[in-house]
Amino acid sequence: MAKVLPAPETFDLSIEVVIVGAGAAGLVSALAAYEAGRDVLVLERDSQPSGSTALSAGLIPAAGTRLQCALGITDTPQLFAADIQAKAKGENDPHLVDLLAAGAADTIDWLEGTHGLPFSLVDDFDYPGHSRRRMHGLPTRAGRELIDALRSRCEALSIDIVCEALVDTLYWDANTVSGIAVTRPDGGQERIGCSAVILACNGFGGNRELVRRHLPEIAEALWFGHDGNTGDAVLWGDEIGAETRHLGAYQGHGNVAHPHGILITWAVITQGGFQVNTDGVRFWNEAQGYSEAARAVLAQPDGVAWTIFDSRIAAIARQFADFREAEAQGAIITTDTLHDLEVATHLPSGCLSRELSRILPTGPDRFGRLFDTAALSPPFCAVRVTGALFHTQGGLSVNGCAQVLRKDGNVIPNLYAVGGAACGVSGASDAGYLSGNGLLSAVVLGRIAGEAAGGTGTRASGLDTPKNPLDTPGSLP
Numbered sequence: 001m002a003k004v005l006p007a008p009e010t011f012d013l014s015i016e017v018v019i020v021g022a023g024a025a026g027l028v029s030a031l032a033a034y035e036a037g038r039d040v041l042v043l044e045r046d047s048q049p050s051g052s053t054a055l056s057a058g059l060i061p062a063a064g065t066r067l068q069c070a071l072g073i074t075d076t077p078q079l080f081a082a083d084i085q086a087k088a089k090g091e092n093d094p095h096l097v098d099l100l101a102a103g104a105a106d107t108i109d110w111l112e113g114t115h116g117l118p119f120s121l122v123d124d125f126d127y128p129g130h131s132r133r134r135m136h137g138l139p140t141r142a143g144r145e146l147i148d149a150l151r152s153r154c155e156a157l158s159i160d161i162v163c164e165a166l167v168d169t170l171y172w173d174a175n176t177v178s179g180i181a182v183t184r185p186d187g188g189q190e191r192i193g194c195s196a197v198i199l200a201c202n203g204f205g206g207n208r209e210l211v212r213r214h215l216p217e218i219a220e221a222l223w224f225g226h227d228g229n230t231g232d233a234v235l236w237g238d239e240i241g242a243e244t245r246h247l248g249a250y251q252g253h254g255n256v257a258h259p260h261g262i263l264i265t266w267a268v269i270t271q272g273g274f275q276v277n278t279d280g281v282r283f284w285n286e287a288q289g290y291s292e293a294a295r296a297v298l299a300q301p302d303g304v305a306w307t308i309f310d311s312r313i314a315a316i317a318r319q320f321a322d323f324r325e326a327e328a329q330g331a332i333i334t335t336d337t338l339h340d341l342e343v344a345t346h347l348p349s350g351c352l353s354r355e356l357s358r359i360l361p362t363g364p365d366r367f368g369r370l371f372d373t374a375a376l377s378p379p380f381c382a383v384r385v386t387g388a389l390f391h392t393q394g395g396l397s398v399n400g401c402a403q404v405l406r407k408d409g410n411v412i413p414n415l416y417a418v419g420g421a422a423c424g425v426s427g428a429s430d431a432g433y434l435s436g437n438g439l440l441s442a443v444v445l446g447r448i449a450g451e452a453a454g455g456t457g458t459r460a461s462g463l464d465t466p467k468n469p470l471d472t473p474g475s476l477p
C-alpha cells in the first residue's frame, strides 16, 4: 500500500535522483539524468524491467525525425500536435500537447544517435488519426525489444537498476520529498534519501478498485496491461494534495485475439478489414480507432467479434511479432472463399459477402467509414477478438519540467511524474487516444524529467517551468 510519512531522522543511504519504475519512462529518465551528471537509482518492483512497455508494440510517434526526413516525409510538431488534439476533441492541455509533440523527434534522434537504438519508421500503413507516417519502432516491433535495449544501455553506463524493490513509502515534509522506502521480497526495508524523485510507475490499470471507481464502463473487461501498475503515483498524489486530471481516460483495444489473448495489430483494419459480430453483422465505424473499439466489441453478443481481412493485409501485419504468434497459435483462420470462412467461424451463411457488398468503393458507408484501400480478395482471413483495457491515461498534473503540480497550483519542486504516472494527452475518456500517446508521454516526459532533475532542463513550453530544485540552495534535504 502506498504510504506517505514524514522524513525519518536518518536514511540507510542517499542518492541524488531516485526513479520509481523501470519501464520506458523510468529508463529514459535515468539516461537523461545520468547524462546531466547525476547519480541515479532506478527501483523496480519486478524481478526484471518489463512493465507495460514490454507488452506494447514499442511504437513511438514523432514528427520531424531524421528517419522521416530520409524517407522524404514532411512532418512538423505543429501537425502532430493538431492530430493529437483532433483525436481528443481539444480536451487536452494544449501546452502539454505542444511540449510532447515538440520534444518527440529530438528524443527519438537522441535514443537512436546517442544510445544506439535501431529505430525504423513504420512506412507501409497509416495509423488512424495520424496525418503523416510517424510511428517509430525497433526491428521486432515489440516493446520487449525496446525495454531490453533501454535496460542494456543503462547497464552499459553503469546506471543502477535495482529489481525486486517495491517502493511503498514517500517521505514528505513541507512540500518536498526527502526520500522513499523500499520493501524487498523477504520483507526487508530500506529508506533511501534523495534530492529528487521521478515517479515512473505508470497508471492504475492493475488496481481493480481504482479502475472500478474511475473507469466503470471497462472495469469488467480483460486487463491487458502490467499487473504491477497499481496506481501508486495517484495514491501518493492524493495524500500530498497533488492535482490529478482525466482519471476517466484510458486506452482500450478492440482487437485482442480471443481466447488466445494476443494483440492483433489494428493495421488489419486500416488496410481494409472490418469487424462483424457473431450474427455476421457489422456494428460500427472501425476507422474511429482501436481504443474505442474495446467498448464497441464488448457491447456485442458474448463481448466478442470477428475481424475479417485478407492475405495481403496479413502480409503487412506479419511484421509484428504478436501477429506471427497469433498465427502460430492458430488464432488466424485463412480460407480461399468467404463461404469457407463463414463455415470455419460459424457465422451465418452469406453474411460476409453481404457485408462486403455494402462497402462502397467511393464515399462513406452506412457507418460513415470511407474504405480507401484495395478491396478484400482471396484468400480471406478471420480472427475472433474481444475488447481489453490496455492502460490508463489520466494521472498527476505536471508542468513543463514534468514537476508535479498541487491542487492549489503550486509546484512540488523535486517530485516529477512521467509516462503513465502523469496525465497524458488522450482527453477525458477512451475516445481520445491517438496511437502512440502512451510511449510518447513515457519517453518525452521521461527525458524532460531526467534533464530537469539533473539540472539541465531547458524545455520551452507554455507550462510553468520553475527553477530547478537542485539549483535552489536550501530547498532540498
Ligand SMILES: Cc1cc2nc3c(=O)[nH]c(=O)nc-3n(C[C@H](O)[C@H](O)[C@H](O)COP(=O)(O)OP(=O)(O)OC[C@H]3O[C@@H](n4cnc5c(N)ncnc54)[C@H](O)[C@@H]3O)c2cc1C
Binding pocket: 020, 021, 022, 023, 024, 025, 026, 043, 044, 045, 046, 049, 050, 051, 052, 053, 054, 055, 056, 057, 058, 059, 060, 061, 143, 165, 166, 167, 168, 200, 201, 202, 203, 224, 225, 226, 228, 229, 230, 232, 263, 390, 391, 418, 419, 420, 421, 435, 436, 437, 438, 439, 440, 442
Ligand atoms: C498490449 C499493449 C500494447 C501497447 N502498445 C503501445 C504502442 O505501440 N505504442 C505506445 O505508445 N503505447 C503502447 N502501449 C502503452 C504503453 O505500453 C505504455 O503507455 C507505456 O509502456 C508506459 O510506460 P511507463 O514506463 O510509464 O510504464 P511501464 O512500462 O508499465 O513501467 C512502469 C514500471 O513501474 C513498476 N512499478 C509500479 N509501481 C511500482 C512501485 N511502487 N515500486 C517499484 N516499481 C513499480 C512496474 O512494475 C513497471 O515495471 C501499449 C500497452 C499495452 C498494454
